[in-house]
Amino acid sequence: MTVKAFRATLLSMRADPCKGLAAEALVHHPDGLLVVENGYVAAVGAYADLASGLAKDVEIEALPGRIITPGFVDAHIHYPQVGVMAAWGSQLLDWLNHHTFPAERAFADRAHADAAAAFFLDQLLHHGTTTALVFCTVHKTSVEALFEAALARGMRLVAGKVLMDRGAPVDLLDTVEGGRTDTEALIRAYRGRGRLGYAITPRFAVTSSDAQLQMAGVVAAAHPEVMVHTHLSENLQEIETVRALFPGDRDYLAVYQRHGLVGPRSVFAHCVHSSADELKRLAAAGAAIAYCPSSNLLLGSGLFDFDAACRAAAAVALGTDVGGGGSFSLLHMMGEAYKVGQLRGRVLDPLQAFYLATLGGAKALKLDDRIGSLEVGKEADVLVLDPAATPLLARRTSAMTSPAELLFALSILGDDRVVERTYIAGRQFRHYDGLDKTKPPAVSDRGLR
Ligand code: GUN
Ligand code: ZN
DSSP states (O other), X not given: OOEEEEEEEEEEESSOGGGSXXXXXXXXXXXXXXXXXXXXXXXXXEHHHHGGGSOTTOOEEEEEEEEEEEOEEEEEEEGGGGGGTTOOSOOHHHHIIIIIHHHHHGGGSHHHHXXXXXXXXXXXXXXXXXXXXXXXXXXXHHHHHHHHHHHHHTOEEEEEOEEOOSSSOGGGOOOHHHHHHHHHHHHHHHTTSXXXXXXXXXXXXXXXXXXXXXXXXXXXXXXXXXEEEEEESOOHHHHHHHHHHOTTSSSHHHHHHHTTOOSTTEEEEEOTTOOHHHHHHHHHTTOEEEEOHHHHHHTTOOOOOHHHHHHTTOEEEEOOOTTTSSOSOHHHHHHHHHHHHHHTTOOOOHHHHHHHHTHHHHHHTTOTTTSSSOOTTSBXXXXXXXXXXXXXXXXXXXXXXXXXXXHHHHHHHOSGGGEEEEEETTEEEETTTEEOTTSOOSOXXXXXX
């Protein structure tokens, strides 16, 4: 049995501040103790309450000035788009045609996909993201490459093959039958392996025929453990295109609803322009929104109305949407979401932002029984943050005692430099040279989900 104990400040969310008082949703132990046993959280609380109960041979590592948090959850990201980050000058549909589709072509090649997957996952971990919901490309091999790289790192990851049978360059299209065969083969091949989950991934209504969306709904219904992951109402031109392609549907969400793609295991990226009625229907179905503020700003898509989503009681999480987004850092996304709030005349509470980046993401991915907070029995995907990682941060945070104030400073002034250590199921990821290879991950798996 491997037991590790860490003494530091502990910060974690236990509930959605949207639904009540932010301060009560926070778990804060200024002098805390986190005990990790065989990859799971075995104890969490005040050092003064727990230390004396530890077995004599358990060494406590003191981490003065450090904060331990749950690993971040990125609820929407594209691994094949690292090479198009920071593309200048276009909005969604042009950006897809001129930057994204050409980059995605290269993922037909397994060696290219393997190298990209390894780089991508190491970037996630380096930035403190321990779980993500990931778009691959239309190529089956792109999913295999990512899943194999995630298995090697012991990461909890959900991903899927892009379905797109129209509206993109011909060499990037699949067919209804081809999409179904590949999707089912991938679900079969990776079910129950490591900590992986599958997401049925129609790119968006613009690039799937009615027949393909219908097939996606049928496959989702046949596999209740898998997720559904797509884009929704990101950009005004996109919405007009969907209106023209599906004139019989009352709105964009209705297209997905008609095919059984809107349920409790669905995650919709963006929803920047979703109507109050769409948000209400989305919430009633138990689906979640991946809010991607950096991408929405860089692609000029618009300002997500977080208040409206809260009013509709829709579940919201944060996504980087790399490569539309300009950073892998969920801390940075928390800061970007704050700035979008300012532009809408609404100040986002730092604890709300922290919830979106951790437990909110876990809930959106239906993984909150396993990850997203520091709770006994959860998997020990945890971070050690250094609030004095840079001279500027050290100067600005030295006198801060309130968690909200501190988290806000980290979200505005911090990024990957703040993430001192990342643990996956209790094993430390070694920045830039991969995992400590001494042992396979302790957390095994209870099935593909
Ligand atoms: N909508 C359809 N495909 C994409 C994509 O790759 N990125 C973003 N941001 N939106 C999309
Ligand atoms: Zn996206």
